[in-house]
Amino acid sequence: MRDMSAPVENIYNLIPKEEIRVPKPPRYTSTFRDSVKVEEQKNKASHKTMGPAKVEVPSPKEYLQKHTHEATLAQKSAFLDSTGRAPRFLAEDRKRPPVPTRTEQPIMGVQTNKSFLKTNVAEAVMAVPKKPLPVYVDTKKGDKHLLETSGLVPKYTKRKDYGSTPEYLAKRNEEVRRAQEEYDEYVRERLRMGAMKQLSEAERENVLEGLRKNWDELHHEYQGLSVVIDTPLKKAHKERLEAEMRQLERDIDVIERHKMIYIANN
Structure with missing residues (x-):
């Protein structure tokens, strides 16, 4: 960029300047270049003509005939009768076992006079109704959350040891009291000996x-x-x-x- 403060005509511009050429980075060469060349030459020799070199020419008598691709459909429809249903010997294997009739006995020979209808009614009458879980709603859309895990229920105040001094505090207070008694005894002993006043x-x-x-x-x-x-x-x-x-x-x-x-x- 030319300096705008310098004049257009300058004697220093007459001195030829050496052109600085930035060296280009080396050209990228793939490591698979040799293997690709060998593979290309190997596959190129067998396809110098239109299509593979050794291809059997089809006979004029074996041309593509009509309905050739419908052979599988014809084989599948061979198992159907004139009405379009499967024959009986095929349908028998695919059917489920028939429903037992009213006169047939149970397989294990166990019979009961139990009325399941009356039993279900009695169980429904004697059943204890399920209590709904206590929840709280925190949005106007009615989002519900469990009340027990919310921290709003004072469940710790119902514990048996609520309000009592913790065991570790009682132990520490006892140690402090014992240390104070030992110190007082030491001071009294020193006072009796006349070593302190x-x-x-x-x-x-x-x-x-x-x-x-x-x-x-x-x-x-x-x-x-x-x-x-x-x-x-x-x-x-x-x-x-x-x-x-x-x-x-x-x-x-x-x-x-x-x-x-x-x-x-x-």
Whole structure:
């Protein structure tokens, strides 16, 4: 495509340019080419004339006669009589056995006076009517679905163990209670030996007040830092203040969650 910004007449256009030819890809050659050639030459030699070379010429006396193709139809109609029905000796083999007459006895010799009509009526009267399955309709066209599998029936509230504590929760609560008893026994034993002492409520409040005061001082100092932290010294000072504040927050949370605190005497 010619550049529209360049003028039509340009001295560089007078320099002949070498034509760049794109090489074509190799031509596709089938792998069955040789076998196809051999097969074509083999079958071509026997059909150089009109039709196969060795064909027996039909005799003029054996020409196609009239009704030649109707031979099968004629053979089939040979078994029918003048009325178009099959002969008796052929029809007997194809017939079903005749219906037994009223006077014939059953084959097994079993007879009964049972009235099937009355029996069916009695069974229909005494039968329990079939209860329809509970369904629900969710569209205006009347699409029905089973109510039991829909989740709308509170069937779990009718269970015998409904509302009771599950077995695994009772087992876990028992383990927690046993562990707490063992810990309390250990603490009492250590207190009797004089290895630990328990902080009173006043001492606990004093410790909390001191931790909160220290946190307020660090927070005040942290708020006074410069906005731009451009030196390694300022960055290290800021990181130190953040670490100390996080540690104080953890200590305050531990003391607030535990009412009884023990301190070793040593």
